[in-house]
Structure formats: structure tokens, C-alpha cells
Amino acid sequence: MSTVLGYPRIGPRRELKFALEKYWSEQITAADLESIALNIRRDTRAEIAGAGVEAVPGNTFSYYDQMLDTALLVGAVPRRYAQLGLSPLDTYFAMARGRHEPGTEIPALEMTKWFDTNYHYLVPEIGQDTAFALHADAVLDDVADADQQGIKVRPVLIGPLTFLLLSKPEAAAAEGFSPVERAAELADVYAELLGRLADAGVEWVQLDEPAYVADRTEAELAALAAVYRRLAALPHRPKLLVASYFGDLGPALEVLAGTGVESIAVDLVAGPAAVERIASGTGLAGVHLVAGVVDGRNVWATDLSQQLDLVRGLAGRVGSVAVSSSCSLLHVPYDVTMETELPAELLPRLAFARQKLDEVALLGAALGGRGGPAETATTAAAATTAAAATTAAAATPAAAAAVAERSERLRAARQAVRADASVRDRLASLGAADRQRGDYPVRAAAQQQRLRLPLLATTTIGSFPQTAELRRARAELRAGRLDSSGYADQMRTEIDRVIALQEELGLDVLVHGEPERNDMVQYFGEQLAGFAFTRHGWVQSYGSRCVRPPILFGDVHRPRPMTVDWARYAQSRTAKPVKGMLTGPVTILAWSFVRDDQPLARTADQVALALRDEVADLQDAGIAVIQVDEPALRELLPLRNSEHAEYLRWAVDAFRLATAGADDATAIHTHLCYSEFGEVIGAIDELDADVTSIEAARSNMEVLDDLRRVGYRRGVGPGVYDIHSPRVPSTDELARLLTTAAESVAPQRLWVNPDCGLKTRRYAEVEPALRHLVQAAEQVRGTL
Numbered sequence: 001m002s003t004v005l006g007y008p009r010i011g012p013r014r015e016l017k018f019a020l021e022k023y024w025s026e027q028i029t030a031a032d033l034e035s036i037a038l039n040i041r042r043d044t045r046a047e048i049a050g051a052g053v054e055a056v057p058g059n060t061f062s063y064y065d066q067m068l069d070t071a072l073l074v075g076a077v078p079r080r081y082a083q084l085g086l087s088p089l090d091t092y093f094a095m096a097r098g099r100h101e102p103g104t105e106i107p108a109l110e111m112t113k114w115f116d117t118n119y120h121y122l123v124p125e126i127g128q129d130t131a132f133a134l135h136a137d138a139v140l141d142d143v144a145d146a147d148q149q150g151i152k153v154r155p156v157l158i159g160p161l162t163f164l165l166l167s168k169p170e171a172a173a174a175e176g177f178s179p180v181e182r183a184a185e186l187a188d189v190y191a192e193l194l195g196r197l198a199d200a201g202v203e204w205v206q207l208d209e210p211a212y213v214a215d216r217t218e219a220e221l222a223a224l225a226a227v228y229r230r231l232a233a234l235p236h237r238p239k240l241l242v243a244s245y246f247g248d249l250g251p252a253l254e255v256l257a258g259t260g261v262e263s264i265a266v267d268l269v270a271g272p273a274a275v276e277r278i279a280s281g282t283g284l285a286g287v288h289l290v291a292g293v294v295d296g297r298n299v300w301a302t303d304l305s306q307q308l309d310l311v312r313g314l315a316g317r318v319g320s321v322a323v324s325s326s327c328s329l330l331h332v333p334y335d336v337t338m339e340t341e342l343p344a345e346l347l348p349r350l351a352f353a354r355q356k357l358d359e360v361a362l363l364g365a366a367l368g369g370r371g372g373p374a375e376t377a378t379t380a381a382a383a384t385t386a387a388a389a390t391t392a393a394a395a396t397p398a399a400a401a402a403v404a405e406r407s408e409r410l411r412a413a414r415q416a417v418r419a420d421a422s423v424r425d426r427l428a429s430l431g432a433a434d435r436q437r438g439d440y441p442v443r444a445a446a447q448q449q450r451l452r453l454p455l456l457a458t459t460t461i462g463s464f465p466q467t468a469e470l471r472r473a474r475a476e477l478r479a480g481r482l483d484s485s486g487y488a489d490q491m492r493t494e495i496d497r498v499i500a501l502q503e504e505l506g507l508d509v510l511v512h513g514e515p516e517r518n519d520m521v522q523y524f525g526e527q528l529a530g531f532a533f534t535r536h537g538w539v540q541s542y543g544s545r546c547v548r549p550p551i552l553f554g555d556v557h558r559p560r561p562m563t564v565d566w567a568r569y570a571q572s573r574t575a576k577p578v579k580g581m582l583t584g585p586v587t588i589l590a591w592s593f594v595r596d597d598q599p600l601a602r603t604a605d606q607v608a609l610a611l612r613d614e615v616a617d618l619q620d621a622g623i624a625v626i627q628v629d630e631p632a633l634r635e636l637l638p639l640r641n642s643e644h645a646e647y648l649r650w651a652v653d654a655f656r657l658a659t660a661g662a663d664d665a666t667a668i669h670t671h672l673c674y675s676e677f678g679e680v681i682g683a684i685d686e687l688d689a690d691v692t693s694i695e696a697a698r699s700n701m702e703v704l705d706d707l708r709r710v711g712y713r714r715g716v717g718p719g720v721y722d723i724h725s726p727r728v729p730s731t732d733e734l735a736r737l738l739t740t741a742a743e744s745v746a747p748q749r750l751w752v753n754p755d756c757g758l759k760t761r762r763y764a765e766v767e768p769a770l771r772h773l774v775q776a777a778e779q780v781r782g783t784l
């Protein structure tokens with residue numbers, strides 16, 4: 001018995017991305033867009049069924065985001081969008097992207113990270129009187145279209161509690177109102193929907209409740225129990241699969257088991273602790289367990305024998321077991337076979353979405369038996385495919401043999417990847433001293449002696465605008481129309497320009513502008529041993545935006561310096577200090593697919609050692625300030641509080657390993673952005689950087705209070721210029737923010753900078769904004 005919890009939807013060649021962008025720029029009609037979407041839906045169902053996966057999920061498609069879909073499904077459209085009087089599709093896109101037209105300037109819904117993934121969802125706004133009402137057409141159409149295709153689907157929906165827990169109160173809501181207070185009313189809408197789906201002949205529905213793999217209050221657990229008891233008691237409804245993923249349900253597992261829902265999906269990859277609890281047989285005797293044993297978050301092939309044993313061990317403890325991906329396959333690329341340039345030794349270790357279907361199908365066949373949400377797949381289309389022939393009702397000896405054979409091959413492939421003994425020896429020889437710099441007061445004095453900076457020193461975060469010429473040069477280099485020396489010439493010309501501009505503006509610590517970097521992680525991955533890059537491995541980040549994460553597969557080391565030539569060149573063009581610019585170990589891990597055969601901590605240390613060598617070389621080249629960016633520090637924070645300390649320990653350790661080789665007179669800066677840092681503020685202090693620049697412009701410098709609370713006493717640059725907006729802040733406005741900052745930070749420790757890199761902005765905005773920033777610093781300096 002087999003299923004998957006969801007599938008990628010951007011299209012194997014990013015068809016949806018391109019169609020969306022054409023629709024938004026009015027190059028195609030809504031009907032064109034809809035027909036492309038329909039093809040993606042059909043191909044997805046056919047792909048899943050054709051692979052022999054017995055239960056096919058439905059409604060896995062989204063034009064933009066599944067949380068936004070849910071908001072429309074239940075009628076939670078804030079008035080400012082409803083008022084526009086647009087078609088349903090354009091109302092939807094207005095919520096996703098805002099509406100920017102002469103006379104109407106309506107911002108999009110807030111966007112935020114989907115749990116600890118790199119996917120971002122739109123945050124619904126719920127008020128005390130949001131009028132929930134069912135708009136089921138999209139979901140019912142998907143079911144009807146699947147029927148026509150001869151495939152019975154299990155529609156996938158965000159569950160009512162996760163929807164509310166991830167929403168935010170609308171601006172007008174009373175103080176203290178929380179969306180989850182509306183759970184009972186929202187459950188009415190879901191009840192109505194379940195009735196409609198039953199009418200449409202749907203046998204199973206999947207309701208996703210991943211919010212319950214994080215810590216939840218008693219009241220939130222009680223709401224879960226109440227809502228699902230209510231839904232389970234409906235006389236006319238499909239069977240219910242409540243799906244969890246990204247971690248262990250903890251106490252919510254038994255709560256759900258007691259509600260009368262037929263089936264629960266658990267993520268045994270991210271939450272392996274559940275295996276023990278389930279095996280000890282608590283309250284799940286009547287439940288069909290959907291065991292997520294094929295990693296939906298990472299690109300590695302599954303050790304099928306090992307996972308089959310695991311599932312078999314659970315079989316007697318629960319009503320029945322099916323096998324599944326650990327979460328939706330949305331988070332991995334489509335298909336390894338599209339890749340032609342990956343190292344041959346790596347290929348047998350990889351499984352993207354398409355390969356994971358095969359894995360799940362094979363496990364299901366080897367497991368045999370019937371029952372649970374995986375029993376209903378009977379599809380005319382699938383039955384005619386050869387692959388489906390392997391999914392007999394009973395375990396087939398052929399499937400068992402195939403499982404064993406695949407595991408053998410995988411284990412051999414893993415062994416074939418040579419460990420790098422020198423990297424391992426070096427790691428093994430590290431001691432605490434390798435992560436510890438000298439005393440800060442001594443460092444600060446040595447650095448000031450060397451740099452002679454004014455109070456309220458000004459700087460930027462690293463990148464300057466990525467112009468069309470720069471992108472063109474990179475494309476020409478890739479296409480072979482520009483040789484590397486021609487490319488380097490262009491980059492040097494750009495560095496000259498950026499340095500001259502900063503001197504003219506009067507900034508104190510300059511940057512080279514990062515013109516040579518495509519991306520702050522890819523740039524380093526391409527130069528480090530142990531990384532591989534795909535051509536088509538796109539994964540949706542949000543809406544039409546996709547990323548192609550590097551694959552960190554082997555021992556990491558640095559064959560040669562990565563940034564030193566550029567930094568040295570930039571420094572040669574000015575008497576002012578130029579900052580060297582590196583990406584930190586945690587951020588490199590966070591934005592890559594990372595090997596899962598050793599602890600993340602060890603992989604982070606390997607990356608850190610490579611960076612440590614780079615820091616040493618930059619220092620030897622005369623670079624006096626080195627910034628190690630860690631914008632993703634908050635991103636990898638585990639969902640459960642009990643796991644925070646361990647994560648932060650190794651994250652901090654890796655940063656310190658990367659930077660602690662620096663001399664006292666070398667200033668180590670770090671930069672953080674993209675989130676609120678309250679939860680990790682103590683760890684930021686422990687990074688022991690000499691200067692921390694941090695996003696703050698949008699929260700009125702609040703982060704400074706947090707830093708003071710944890711006793712942070714080194715340099716800090718609260719971002720005063722919000723680079724996410726094209727708006728140019730005035731000198732007065734910047735001076736006001738700086739004055740606020742100067743109330744809580746001594747002027748020797750206070751730095752003046754934007755809140756992130758400038759690469760996405762245009763010079764027309766950046767030049768005046770930085771001019772104002774320098775003026776504001778001067779103005780406030782004069783008042784000290």
C-alpha cells in the first residue's frame with residue numbers, strides 16, 4: 001500500500017513559472033494559463049499513478065500557494081482585495097502580489113517561511129468577523145477532471161487548525177484575538193466541504209496538520225481534538241487522512257488517534273522518535289498509519305530494505321500500515337534523469353520526486369496487504385502501465401527481491417564515494433581553542449588602532465546593484481562567448497566603479513560589490529570540493545520563484561582561494577579598508593541539499609574549515625575587515641523548543657571555527673536578515689563577531705533591545721535603510737532611526753548601514769539612499 005503526500009507543481013521545465021509571468025505581463029490570457037495548469041495537473045496524476053503508487057493525491061496543484069488557496073476556499077479574502085471587484089483569479093493574484101497601479105497601491109499579504117523549509121506561504125488574515133463561506137469549485141473541478149482521466153484522487157487540503165495557526169489576526173482585530181478562536185466556525189465550512197466531496201464520490205480526503213509537529217498548548221491540542229471529533233462524526237463524509245510532516249506529532253498523535261479519523265500520516269524521517277512510541281502500541285490499534293519513510297525534503301535515494309524493516313516492525317501495532325513520502329514532494333526537484341552533468345558516482349545515490357514515486361511504489365508492493373487510504377487507487381490509466389503491474393495486492397516476491405537489490409546497490413554507491421581523510425583528520429584534531437578568539441576589548445583596541453574609524457562608521461552589506469551588463473557578462477562566460485580574462489576585466493571595471501562611488505559618497509568601510517557572484521551560496525559551492533550542481537533541479541520557493549539548491553554530497557574542502565583575488569584587487573584601488581565577504585557555514589547548509597549520512601554539525605564544521613582557510617588568506621592579503629554572512633541562522637532552528645539548544649550549539653561552533661583563526665587586529669563582521677531574531681539572539685551574541693549588522697529598519701530598531709537584554713557588547717549595525725523597498729529614505733528619517741539607536745548603543749559600537757545587500761536595487765535608488773545615509777551619520781555624529 002503506497003501513496004505520496006503531494007507533488008511538485010511548477011512543471012518539470014518550470015512551465016507554470018513561465019506561464020504565470022506571461023499572464024502577469026499580459027502576454028497570455030487567463031484561459032491560456034488555465035490550460036497550462038490543467039496539463040500540469042493531468043501530467044502529475046498520470047505520473048504518480050503510472051509509477052504504481054496506489055493512492056494518488058489530488059488538488060496538489062496551486063497557482064501560487066496552498067495556504068492562499070485555502071483562504072479562498074473558506075472565503076477568507078480581506079476586504080481590501082475583495083473590494084477591487086476583480087475576477088476570482090485576479091483577486092487571488094492581488095492577494096499574492098499586491099496591486100500596484102496608478103491610483104491603487106495595495107500591498108500583498110505577508111509572506112513567510114513554511115515551517116523550516118525554503119518554501120514561503122502567504123499569511124492569511126483572519127478577523128473576529130471574517131465571514132467564512134465555502135468556495136469549493138476549484139477542489140471539485142480537480143476531482144472531476146481526475147475522474148475523467150480515470151484516476152481516483154484523494155484531495156489534499158490544509159487542515160483547519162494548521163490554517164488558523166499559521167494565519168495572523170487582521171489589523172482591525174481586538175487586542176489578544178487569535179485566529180484559532182474561530183476553529184469551530186471554520187470546522188463548519190470543512191464539514192460542508194466534506195459532504196460535497198462525498199457527493200462527488202471521493203473516498204478519502206487528506207487534511208494536512210503539520211502545525212502539530214511544533215510545540216502546542218493544551219488549548220491548541222484541545223481544539224484539534226474537538227474539530228476532528230466533529231468532522232469524524234459527520235454521517236456523510238469521505239474517510240479522513242490527517243497528515244503531519246516535518247517532525248514528530250508528539251502528544252498530538254494520540255489526540256488524533258482518539259478522534260475517530262481513519263488514518264494518520266506520520267513523518268518517520270524528520271520525526272524518528274515516533275517509531276518507538278508507535279511500536280509500543282499506544283492507542284493506535286484502530287488507525288491506518290501512513291508511514292512517511294521516503295524523505296520528501298531531500299534528494300537522497302532511500303535505503304529501501306532498512307525502511308521496509310521499519311514499517312514491518314510497526315505493522316502489528318496499528319490497524320494497518322501504508323508507506324508514503326515523509327511530506328509532499330514539493331520540496332525536491334522533478335526528475336534525476338533530466339540531469340546529464342552530475343558526477344556519475346553521485347547518480348545512484350539520488351532520488352528526485354519521480355524516483356521517489358518508484359521507491360514508494362516498490363515499498364508498497366513489498367509490503368503487500370490492503371486497507372487504509374492507499375487502497376482506493378484503482379485506476380484505469382494506471383492499470384494499463386507496466387509499472388502498475390508490480391503493485392499487486394499481496395506482497396510479491398519480486399518486489400521483495402527488488403527492494404533488497406536496490407538497497408545493495410545504494411550501499412555500494414555510498415561506499416564508492418571516497419571519504420577525504422585529510423578533511424576528517426583535520427576535524428578530529430580540533431580543540432576548543434580553535435573556536436575561541438582573543439578577548440574582545442583587546443581585539444577592539446587593535447582594530448581601532450589599525451582602522452582609525454570615526455564614531456558611527458558607515459558601511460554597506462556587500463553587494464551593489466547587479467546590472468544588466470553584469471548578468472550579460474556571466475551569461476556570455478557560461479556560453480563560451482567571453483573568455484575568463486575578458487570576464488575578469490569586466491568585473492574589475494565594475495569593482496573600480498563601485499569603489500570610486502563609495503569613496504565619492506564618503507563611506508568609511510568599503511566593499512567590492514560582489515559583481516562576480518550569481519548567488520551567495522552557489523558562488524562558494526562551485527569552488528568547494530564536495531558540491532554538485534543540477535541543471536534542472538528547480539524547487540519552488542514561492543509563487544513563480546524557484547531556486548536550484550546545490551547538492552552537498554561529499555567531504556568539503558577548499559582546493560584554492562575563492563575570493564582573495566577580487567578582494568585584493570578592490571583593496572588595491574583605495575586607501576580605505578575594503579571588507580572581504582564570505583557566506584557562513586549555516587547559510588551554506590540551509591540553502592543546499594545536504595548529505596544525510598553524517599550529522600549536520602560535522603558537515604557544518606567541514607564547511608567552516610574551508611572558510612577558515614579563506615579567512616586566513618584574506619588576512620594575509622591585507623584585508624582588515626572580513627564579513628561572514630549568516631542570514632539563515634534562524635532558518636534552521638528546529639520546530640520544537642527542546643531541540644533549539646543543540647542546534648544553536650553547533651551553528652555557533654561552526655561560525656566560530658570559521659572565524660576564530662583571525663588575528664586580533666582583523667575585524668570579523670557578520671550579517672543577519674530575513675527574519676526576526678528574538679529566539680536566537682543569545683546565539684548571535686555567542687558568534688563573538690566584532691560587528692553584527694542586522695535587519696532592523698522595518699521593526700524600528702527593536703533588535704537593539706533584544707541584544708542589550710542578552711548582554712551583547714560588541715559592534716552593531718542595525719539596518720537603517722530598508723532595501724526591500726524601492727523607496728529612498730530621507731536624511732532626516734535615517735537620522736531619526738540613528739538617534740533612536742544611539743540611545744541604546746554607545747557611538748563607538750554603533751555602525752551605520754543598510755539592512756541587507758543592494759543587489760536587487762537600482763543605482764537610481766541606491767545612490768541617493770547611501771548619500772542620505774552618510775549625511776545622517778554625519779548629522780548624528782555632530783550631536784554626540
Ligand code: GLN
Pocket residue numbers: 461462463514520581629631671672673756757758759
Ligand atoms: N553580502 C550579501 C549581499 O550583500 C548578503 C546577502 C544577504 O544577507 N542575503 O548581498
Ligand code: ZN
Pocket residue numbers: 461631671672673674755756757
Ligand atoms: Zn541580508
